[in-house]
Amino acid sequence: MNPQETSTIQAKRDPTELRVLAFDVFGTVVDxxxxxxxxxxxxxxxxxxxxxxxxxxxxxxxxxxxxxxxxxxxxxxxxxxxxxxxxxxxxxxxxxxxxxxxxxxxxxxLLDPWPDSAAGLRALHPNYILCTLSNGNLGLLTDLVRHGDLTFDCLLSAEVFRKYKPDPDTYLGVASTFDVSPSQVMLVAAHHNDLAAARDCGLMTAYIERPQEYGPQAIKDVSPKPDNDFHARDLLNLEGQLSRVRA
Incomplete structure (x- = not known):
């Protein structure tokens, strides 16, 4: 397995107990x-x-x-x-x-999804509850989901909690919404600061490489950080890693 695709599972967070995947949207799911x-x-x-x-x-x-x-x-x-x-x-x-x-x-x-996003969400959907956890408002997120044919079970956003990420109430609000423990929720995002705030609340975290988030002239450093539970090149790759955990 490519080192950048290797999950670094922390003992206190068991990926076999994972129930909910909460997705950052801007930059992670859409370009x-x-x-x-x-x-x-x-x-x-x-x-x-x-x-x-x-x-x-x-x-x-x-x-x-x-x-x-x-x-x-x-x-x-x-x-x-x-x-x-x-x-x-x-x-x-x-x-x-x-x-x-x-x-x-x-x-x-009307932001276009990354090429892997729609297929990746469809692949993940049979095994997990999929929701957004975005600072975007609900009307905006609804339009993005329809525009990009994106599969989500629920739209959660800063508008729901009346707090913007990285306020802890946003991350913990996901667990509360679905009546699960924070450790059964994983934030999926292309931003390490967002992921760090989620980990501080007890969530699992998956980093998604989006090297061209700021355009082809401003390539991001997408090097793995050991604190994340998973590091994937895209959403389909994340599903591949999770399928090995479920096997």
């Missing part, structure tokens, strides 16, 4: 950069589409942090994305009508 970049380029805004897409996403964490700190009241990701977009259009000195701003912001509802 936000490629989708946003393509839409920006299609609109001929006269800007570097790669840079604009990256700048839009770069405003995501600071905007959520402002909500978490209480600087602003509870705000859905749709509205945060729009606030960031309005600021970017001003910074880039782009004039855009209200209908065009609205439709451009809706690209976050």
């Amino acid at each position: 936000w950069f490629g989708s946003v970049r393509s839409e920006v380029a299609r609109r001929n805004l006269g800007v570097d589409a790669d840079a604009f897409a990256g700048d839009w996403r770069a405003g995501y964490q600071p905007a959520m942090a402002a909500v978490t700190r209480g600087d602003v009241g509870w705000t859905l990701i749709d509205d945060l994305h729009r606030m960031i977009l309005d600021d970017l259009l001003s910074q880039y000195q782009i004039e855009m009508s209200e209908p065009d701003r609205y439709s451009l912001n809706r690209i976050w509802h």
